[in-house]
Amino acid sequence: MNSQNFFAVTDPSNGPFAPSGESGTPPRWDLSDLYASLDDPAIEQDFAALTSAARAFSEGWKGKLGQADGVALASAFAEYERIEEGLGRIGSFAQLGFAAHTTDPTWGRFTQGVQERITDISADLLFFSLELNRLDDEVLEKISTSPDMAKWQPFLRDLRVFRPYQLSDEVEQVLMDKSVTGRNAWNRLFDETMASLTITLDGETKPLGAAFNTLTSAEREKRAAAAEQISAVLADNSRLLTMITNTLAKDKAIGDKLRGYPRPSSSRNRGNMVEDEVVDALVSAVDEAYPRLSHRYYAMKAKWLGLEKLEHWDRNAPLPGVADTVIPWENGKEIVLNAYTGFDPELGGLVNRFLTHPWIDAEAAPGKSSGAFAHPTVPSVHPYILMNYHGRARDVMTLAHELGHGVHQILAGQKQGYLNSATPLTLAETASVFGEFC
Structure with a gap:
């Protein structure tokens, strides 16, 4: 990514969202396509407009969806989508900024405030999905025969999957309000804790992610030292980590019990539009084959490495003969772009948009969220990708993986709109894994 393609976005703690001046340094993203900065007046203006729009929407439609015809309900869907996309734009800006600067208290306060305000506004929108799910199948089918409702059929189909587990309006409202100080708060504490952890390697204090990266070193002593630090x-x-995990598990158990889900994985499976029995079949197949395949693989790897027994820090060691070299960012970009373009030039063109625009945050910076993700934001903008590029082969694969998500998100958002562009993991990961194998 060329540095002159970046535009500064004010960050009160860490300076602008811009790449290092060094040529070839992995980039930081620029979020100004969403909002210019934390104190961008457009954020407050949008919040005010969305608050009024959500209130008017509730006053105009609450309790009346069953009496609407297809044309009227389609217009309600369009307004609902417009409001939700507006909230999604602000929420995306906050989430992305927090992910890039997780230990920055200014971003933490901002993100918390945004979550609270979005939850307040969403209170006026909650009735829409709840009321739609309460409509009898015959009533909804009659309304849906209108050509104007054709666009919203996929959304309604997916919404009805959760109909048996829907609670009363009052309970749903309480659960939504409490999420800010419940599940969301614990998730934020976990993210901040993990981003703040450091280790000491080679006499230097580094982020925890650097130790995980060292587990791929060809030098066994370095791998062992990193494992010890981790x-x-x-x-x-x-x-603290145990308390967070147990609290989140109990929070989920309470919700599942209230809704009547048959097992802990059921809500996730329904979100992925797959039956519990299908997942059971997959798990059974993996359980049956995994011991045989994994033991065979690790025995072979130990032999290749000249070891009698593998330790856990040897699992990700490179194989003998594989060059343990750092792949510069520019080279990694070229490898991924050529792979996509070689498969299909149009696909390569979409990937190139990410690589020539400030849509990727790849520098392994302190205080940043670990791991990698592609965030779709909203169709009126574009997705953003976060990763921590250390120059390993696996980082190039991660870039290819997340770009698969990014391309998918662009195509889904542009063609389907905000409400219909959400993709279950069972489909989303097809695009990303495809990217790795290009």
């Missing part, structure tokens, strides 16, 4: 820092924080 174990030590996680042990030091095990009390």
Whole structure:
């Protein structure tokens, strides 16, 4: 990514969202296509407009969906989508900024405030999905015969999957309100905790992610030292991390019990539009084959590495003869772009948009969220990709993976709109894994 393609976005703690001046340094993204900065007046203006629009929407439609014809209901859907996309734009800006600067208290306060305000506004929108699900099948089918409702059929189909598990309006409202200080708060605490953890390698203090990256080193001593550091820092924080995990598990168990889900995975399976039995079949197949395949693979790898027994820090070691070299960012980009373009030039053109615009945050910076993701934001803007590029082969694969998501999100958002562009993991991961194998 060329540095002159970046535009500064004010960050009160860490300066602008811009890449390092060094040529070839992995980039930081620029979020100004969403909002210019944390104090962009457009954020407050949009919040005010969306608050009024949501209130008017509730006053105009609450309790009346069953009496609407197809033309009227289609117009309600269009307004609902417009409001939700507006909230999604602000929420995306906050989430992305927090992911890039997780330990920055200014971004933490901003993101918390945005979550609270979005939840307040959403209180006026909650009735829409709840009321739609309460409509009898015959009534909804009659309304849906209108050609104007054709666009919204996929949304209604997916919404009705959750109909048996829907609670009263009052309980749904309480669960939504409590999420800000419940599940969301614990998730934020986990993210901030993990982003703040550091280790000491080669006499230097580094982010925890650097230790995980060292587990791919060809030097066994370095891998062992990194593993020791990881174990030590996680042990030091095990009390907090265990509490977060147990609290989130109990929070989910309470919700599942209230809704009547048959098992802990049921809500996720329905979100992925797949039956529990299908997942059971997959798990059974993996359980049956995994011991045989994994033991065979690790025995072979130990032999290749000249070891009698693999330790856990040897699992990601490169194989003998594989060059343990750093792949510069520019080279990694070229490898991925050529792979996509070689498969299909049009697909390569979409990938190139990410690589020539400031839509990727790839520098492995302190205080940044670990891992990688592609965020679709809203169809009126474009997706953003976060990763931590250390120059390993697996980082190039990660870039290809997330670009698969990004291309999919562009195509889905442009063609389907905000409400219909959401994709279950069972389909979304097809695009990303395809990218890795290009």
